[in-house]
Amino acid sequence: MSSQNDSTKDNLTKSAFSRRSWLRGAGIGTGVVGAGVLEQEADAQQAKVMSGEVEISLNLNGRPRSVKVEPRTTLLDALRNRLDTTGAKRVCDRGTCGACTVIVGGKAVYGCTMLAVDAVGKNIQTIEGLAPEGQLHPVSQAFVNNDAQQCGYCTPGFVMASKALLDRNPNPTVEQVEKGMAGNICRCGTYVGVRKAVLEAAKMRGGSNA
Amino acid sequence: MQAFEYGNPTTLKDAFGLLGSNWSDAEILAGGTDILSLMKDYITSPKRVVNIKGIKELGGIARKGGNVRIGATVTLDDLASNAVIRASFPSLTQAALGVASPQIRNMGTVAGDLCQRPRCWYYRRGFGLLAKGPNGEMLVPNGENKYHAIFSSGPAYFVSASTLGPALVALGASVTIASASGNRSVPVEKFFVSPSGDGQREIDLKPNEIVTEILIPAPATKNATYEIRERELLDWPLTAVSVALRLSGSTVNSASIALGHVAPTIWRASQAEKMLVGKTITAETAEAAGEAAVANATPLSQNAYKLKLTKVAVKRALLQAAGVKA
Structure with a gap:
């Protein structure tokens, strides 16, 4: 003992x-x-308790990444400030705007509202991990095709939320797209483009899976 | 956010050992959707945060005796997509689907919904639950009270933030609360309390206790939830009504009507419940029940609009539960 x-x-x-x-x-x-x-x-x-700076390993985009954080460090801050993964954006930092949306354990979550230490052992996917360097994931391509971004700051969050939605429901109705994307805000007001992009991405992905 | 110690116990026993006797000693983390914001705003700065998501017995939805048991750490998304819940308690499914956004539902938990702190902007700005100014004056009655209670004689005027509360109260659910000294069971209706003094919480939970499960009695009711928001999505309800009806044919044997976001607790519309007994749910009786539900309301300077919304929500929830088209 x-x-x-x-x-x-x-x-x-x-x-x-x-x-x-x-x-x-x-x-x-x-x-x-x-x-x-x-x-x-x-x-x-x-x-059984941890405090101060600790080293943890995060499974980020399929690779184990070692990172030093404090218990209070959010997943978003660990990604952006410690792992140089700046696709997820820090805007409201209160879980209400969606710009920090990442996929953890297959589900869309707000990176600002999860502690980094709480993400240990789970698969974390960010916009950087969607497609190999120089290529576009079908969802990203559909955003380009449909002019679904203006300033672009909210776009990585929207793309990740779209991907999570389509992974779960490959053929959503317009209403399901609207409800499924309810956790992301675009202050430029590109919602019409986003709606079209998600529906087009569903078609594109359906085609490639068939 | 202040630094804190972090505990990630895998058993309840270990979790109890990590909790303290004061709220400033330790706070519980599950979904984190509320506690992290409170800590970022320095509304609460616990010395220790205890993550209970690793405790397996706190998860799962299953039939248990005559009840349906929902584990404390079940996410709102898992609740909303559960077939057993959807079949027997559509009012609860509707309430869960109404919460914020997919991201919040993927993270937030059932017990967290009950234990989250009020959204009152005075509270969130550091004026305390009773929202007192520097000289002890009550800020809500003479201040910005558009989103505050219409059923309260003070001193608390915030509204309960719980979205599942109305459905659980109408369904007669109870919470099981565990501590190192044993378990206790509290009806969800009694779990919410209106604090009368500084330093009291709005729920019947002590700092060394953990909500472990919610039990919903299984007898068949017709139930429904109807919520009204300013924005259709990603917003808090202005009023929420959940009803559960026991019917013989089309005659009401008993009715439970629980109102959310209109009082510091989940508010029972007992007058409306009584007047429906022996009646059939029609557009007329549902309308009358709506009137009765708000008859004793005491709106503040800016929130009388909630009376009409609540009245209509009661009517629509009743019609929906009874399957009557108005």
């Missing part, structure tokens, strides 16, 4: 935080019952 405790401490003092080693630490203490072990229990409990 005590040797396990020691190894947990080592892991943390080295800041070599990884989900696996940390979870191993978290398991300690749960089995400790009865009198005389309160101190150990308290010790183990300390091991």
